[in-house]
Amino acid sequence: MQSIKFIGIDLAKSVFQLALADNQHHVVKSLRLSRSQFKAYFNNHPPVHIIMETCGTAHYWARVFISQGHQVSLLPAQYVKAYVRRNKTDHHDAVALIEAIRNHELHSVPVKSEYQQALQSLHRLRSQYMRTRNSRINTLRGILREFGIVVPMGPAAAIRQATEALAQLPSIITPSICAVIDEVQHLEQLMKMIEKQLKSEVKEDPILQNFMKINGVGLLTATATRAAIQSPEQFKNGRQFSAWLGLTPKEYSSGNHRYLGRISKRGDKYLRTLFVHGARSVMVRCKIQQRSGKPLTRLQQWATQLEQRVGHNKATVALANKMARILWATWMHQREFDGNYVQAA
Secondary structure (H helix, E strand, C coil): CCCCCEEEEECCCCEEEEEEECCCCCEEEEEEEEHHHHHHHCCCCCCCEEEEECCCCHHHHHHHHHHCCCEEEEECHHHHHHHCCCCCCHHHHHHHHHHHCCCCCCCCCCCCCHHHHHHHHHHHHHHHHHHHHHHHHHHHHHHHHCCCCCCCCCHHHHHHHHHHHHHHCCCCCHHHHHHHHHHHHHHHHHHHHHHHHHHHHHHHCHHHHHHCCCCCCCHHHHHHHHHHCCCHHHCCCHHHHHHHHCCCEEEEEECCEEEEEEECCCCCHHHHHHHHHHHHHHHHHHHHHHHHCCCCCHHHHHHHHHHHHHCHHHHHHHHHHHHHHHHHHHHHHCCCCCCCCCCCC
């Protein structure tokens, strides 16, 4: 057992495949263990380097193994796939992890804490509630349209219009429509409850408080960023963080030709969407301040001038890119957001 230095683990719900390798990354043994056997196997195992793909339970097992004294590397699944030989099997997946860890250009994913995963779970629940709510409202909108009733946009207006239209509907369908309305209202309450929980975390976390001082970064964007990133040191600069979000141009280059296209849309889609929505709110706020004669900050002036040159949508995405970089910089250098900040030459 002393010769085993690396263990590649293909995680699953009930069956776990292990590839045991020596110091030269040669696989010397394979094991297929049940969940109970898997837990018992590492109880008294000497410290080794454990490699796993990022998946639903990877961060939990990583915390368990780290507490037992092992070194853990979590590799992105899309990059490990290239090392799978021939047909896909659990054994080949585990062996591919041993091969992938030899490539030092593959950066491992930082292990999330329980706090991060709890925040992320709240966001996932809220997203599920929102999707279900929107689905029910769209169903109501379609049904009432069949009876000549037009439901306006927006959850509150839709519920109000559907409630007022009950008297105009046939009695056979009224109970079902009432049930859908009650379900939508219940989903709204669940979403508000989650938002209340997130607000309570902001009061206890100074990092979240600092995030929310940035223009366009609200409760959801701040907590989702905190859940996704362990520390700003994960990225060497703000542009790398923005590229991780998929907010930088996609590059097509060959020889002396270099072409930058649309944004790459790589990485966390949910977090990227929140940054873009936050940028839209900043653009709207700029127009309101201009109409009322209030002065704009340097950041707002930059956004409005860019909008005049390239249009609203491109300027919004560019502002989201800049917001992500600003968030990283304020977090990394531990300073508060200043809309008129000018970098020293």
